Amino acid sequence: MVEFNVVLVGVGGQGVMLLSELIAETAILHGLKVAVSQQKGLAQRGGSIKAFVRVGNVKTPLIDDGSADFVLALELAESLRALRYLNRETKVILNTQRVESIDVYLGTEKYPGESEVLNAIKSYTSKVYTLDAHGLANKIGFPLGANVVMLGAFAAKQNLLMKEKFLEAMKRKLKKMLGKNVEAFELGYNETVKDLKNQG
Amino acid sequence: MNLFEKIACGGLGEKLLLLGNEAIARGLIEAGVIVATTYPGTPSSEIGNTLAVTSSKYGKPRYFEFSTNEKVAFEVAASAAVAGLRSCVFMKHVGLNVAADPLMSSAYIGTNAGFTVITADDPGCWSSQNEQDNRYYAYLANLPMLEPSNSQEAKDMIRDAFIISEKLELPVIFRVTTRVSHTRGKVILGKIETQKPKKFVKNPGRYVPIPAVARKRRLVLIDKINKAREISEQTNLNRVEGSGDIGIITSGVSYNYAMEAIAKINIEASILKLGMTYPLPENKIKNFIKDKKQVIIIEELEPLIENTIRSIAQRNNVKVKINGKHDNFFPLSGEFSTDIVVDGIKKALNMETNKQMKIKQAEKTPFRPPIFCPGCPHMASYHIVKRVLSPRTIWASDIGCYTLAINKPFQMADILYCMGSSIGAAMGMSKADKVAVAFIGDSTFFHSGLPELVNAVYNKHNVLVVVLDNGTTAMTGHQPHPGTGRTGMGEKTKVILPEMFAEALGIPYEVTDPYNIALSVKALRRLLKRKGEGPALIVFRRSCALIRPVEQVYIINDKCTGCFACINSLGCPALRKRNGNAIILSNLCRGCGVCSQVCPFEAIESVNDLETEKKNFLNFTQ
Numbered sequence: 044m045v046e047f048n049v050v051l052v053g054v055g056g057q058g059v060m061l062l063s064e065l066i067a068e069t070a071i072l073h074g075l076k077v078a079v080s081q082q083k084g085l086a087q088r089g090g091s092i093k094a095f096v097r098v099g100n101v102k103t104p105l106i107d108d109g110s111a112d113f114v115l116a117l118e119l120a121e122s123l124r125a126l127r128y129l130n131r132e133t134k135v136i137l138n139t140q141r142v143e144s145i146d147v148y149l150g151t152e153k154y155p156g157e158s159e160v161l162n163a164i165k166s167y168t169s170k171v172y173t174l175d176a177h178g179l180a181n182k183i184g185f186p187l188g189a190n191v192v193m194l195g196a197f198a199a200k201q202n203l204l205m206k207e208k209f210l211e212a213m214k215r216k217l218k219k220m221l222g223k224n225v226e227a228f229e230l231g232y233n234e235t236v237k238d239l240k241n242q243g
Numbered sequence: 244m245n246l247f248e249k250i251a252c253g254g255l256g257e258k259l260l261l262l263g264n265e266a267i268a269r270g271l272i273e274a275g276v277i278v279a280t281t282y283p284g285t286p287s288s289e290i291g292n293t294l295a296v297t298s299s300k301y302g303k304p305r306y307f308e309f310s311t312n313e314k315v316a317f318e319v320a321a322s323a324a325v326a327g328l329r330s331c332v333f334m335k336h337v338g339l340n341v342a343a344d345p346l347m348s349s350a351y352i353g354t355n356a357g358f359t360v361i362t363a364d365d366p367g368c369w370s371s372q373n374e375q376d377n378r379y380y381a382y383l384a385n386l387p388m389l390e391p392s393n394s395q396e397a398k399d400m401i402r403d404a405f406i407i408s409e410k411l412e413l414p415v416i417f418r419v420t421t422r423v424s425h426t427r428g429k430v431i432l433g434k435i436e437t438q439k440p441k442k443f444v445k446n447p448g449r450y451v452p453i454p455a456v457a458r459k460r461r462l463v464l465i466d467k468i469n470k471a472r473e474i475s476e477q478t479n480l481n482r483v484e485g486s487g488d489i490g491i492i493t494s495g496v497s498y499n500y501a502m503e504a505i506a507k508i509n510i511e512a513s514i515l516k517l518g519m520t521y522p523l524p525e526n527k528i529k530n531f532i533k534d535k536k537q538v539i540i541i542e543e544l545e546p547l548i549e550n551t552i553r554s555i556a557q558r559n560n561v562k563v564k565i566n567g568k569h570d571n572f573f574p575l576s577g578e579f580s581t582d583i584v585v586d587g588i589k590k591a592l593n594m595e596t597n598k599q600m601k602i603k604q605a606e607k608t609p610f611r612p613p614i615f616c617p618g619c620p621h622m623a624s625y626h627i628v629k630r631v632l633s634p635r636t637i638w639a640s641d642i643g644c645y646t647l648a649i650n651k652p653f654q655m656a657d658i659l660y661c662m663g664s665s666i667g668a669a670m671g672m673s674k675a676d677k678v679a680v681a682f683i684g685d686s687t688f689f690h691s692g693l694p695e696l697v698n699a700v701y702n703k704h705n706v707l708v709v710v711l712d713n714g715t716t717a718m719t720g721h722q723p724h725p726g727t728g729r730t731g732m733g734e735k736t737k738v739i740l741p742e743m744f745a746e747a748l749g750i751p752y753e754v755t756d757p758y759n760i761a762l763s764v765k766a767l768r769r770l771l772k773r774k775g776e777g778p779a780l781i782v783f784r785r786s787c788a789l790i791r792p793v794e795q796v797y798i799i800n801d802k803c804t805g806c807f808a809c810i811n812s813l814g815c816p817a818l819r820k821r822n823g824n825a826i827i828l829s830n831l832c833r834g835c836g837v838c839s840q841v842c843p844f845e846a847i848e849s850v851n852d853l854e855t856e857k858k859n860f861l862n863f864t865q
Contacts, residue, residue, distance in 0.1 A: 078427070079426060081426070089613060089614040102500075155608070218245070
């Protein structure tokens, strides 16, 4: 029985909710059971956002501390909010994009450095993969596609769900700009596969 | 076929990945509901967003409306049901406070066709001002209550709610929580039924609860709730699962945590899952607890089931150890998780509890509250008011995106109770010789600001009312309201504007565009001069930045001195500091140009013309 937990963190407006739905849809296309917990309401744009995707015979949509198999962090500092879900086997995919919080751009709070963030994650798990999803999405002129670049990276990093099913899920869920989204997905996927090969 | 079409027309056996709220919408369609009403409020909002589309495009349900508030919504749906049409009203938990008055009478009057009242509670206050437990309303009003645990049940149990409602001729409360409403799960669709309208026969002796009628109807209600208890005894919604001499009694979302917790601790337990939680099945519970070694009750928020079960045990002389919230094994506040339930069960069973893993690092994460969107007209409005009025002014806030002015750089929210409370709070504050300003959004103004404004005029309260009119119910997902000229079903209707009431009430008022800082400052100063005893009203009118196309963006030129007046006075997310100067993130900029008016050095300029913006303002006010 396939069973795994994915924690997604990011900033409101980055497409965290859609990303969670795409993963869930992919799992459903495999005939798996799935529960997705989403954070909605209030004016969430620019605020911290978290979603859980649980695949397999699960009852609750919530993921307990230390129980994530994957963490997809769409923003550098926000990845720190997922620390509680990490264990030594958790695979973290980290978008190094920075979105400054209001206190940071008003100058009343400091944004943590990349090495600081990575060290914090590495004190839990060594399985961290970083990529500049925003930069990659920009490269194809589709800055909104960073979340789908991350989906591509996730597809490459795991071996439970098939790549074609991710593409099929995108076809089912995405009404607008499917072509660009597929391009962003492939970019994230290929970049990750390339890096995996380089690392041997 | 898009998702809405599938929800409206999908056939028996089809499988969809649905949000709990979308599943409820489908459940209402399957039950053949004809009239559905609501006032938007999270966590219930997506039920209305779904029905708005399915009703206008596919005629399912035949009639849907965004009412001006929950009380109105309740009365429309309840009376449609009395008139013979299956009906439903839905709202967030605090919305039922607004509708509590007709709710209490509807229990006495009863219903004719099925009538379901859906309340979406918010344990953990994800998007609310409190985490009140609306199960109390079932006890208070004496109405049957159902509670689903997941998306599939949320759909399926809607049908049960209508069957019970029609059998007893009583409204049925359908209570969900955020985790049910906002969890996506697989849902297998059922058959869509069509309901024939029932006949309405005039009967003032039942439907008009003057005291003489009410006394009789109270007895009828007691009789009905006894019949409801029999249903509760019989129904499979209240069922035993598993076996073991440890008994666990639970309902709603807590059932899921309980099941996972039992698997995690690896104990044998017998579960009484309660789907109908008022009235509770006394015999079923008595028989369940009497041969158990120990009974653990698992429920979020208040110990309501626990209190009833302790009472059942005491009255039936059942000697069994009962554990729950009264032993402090489970927290009274916040939502549960599997870990919390594991911890509670272990405490109850005297097992060693896990040491909490230390989360060392989280404090280094910058605090990231929700903020105003780039180009949000509320930022400009707050800036204008702050510029004109003394910082000692009391800022009474209200429910909407603009409550975010509590944060930096504005910090302009001093008191808040609930929807529409800003004007009332300002009135009270003004009695203590404080200068008080009420900030209220357009939708909130129509919801419950109106009687407050009338009171301010009638009782001569010296307050300034600032209506932040962005032409939509923005926070809950851009639902229409009376100021938009569009109904929930997408039909054109009369446009009702807040200033019409100021005109009718004969109080001084101004209408201004917050994107024009200089003119708005003048308008506000002019209003304050004209203002005598009693209230005055100013409308800041600009449509929500999210629903307006971007027609130009602004850039920062080399005149920038790095004074950061723009950032410090607006806090717009599109403005950032870079190398001692301000910059504008052009992908975030909505082209409002407010920062260019705040800049003392003419360092911010548009890269297109402003004509389109002016047109935009006019379009919205037409």
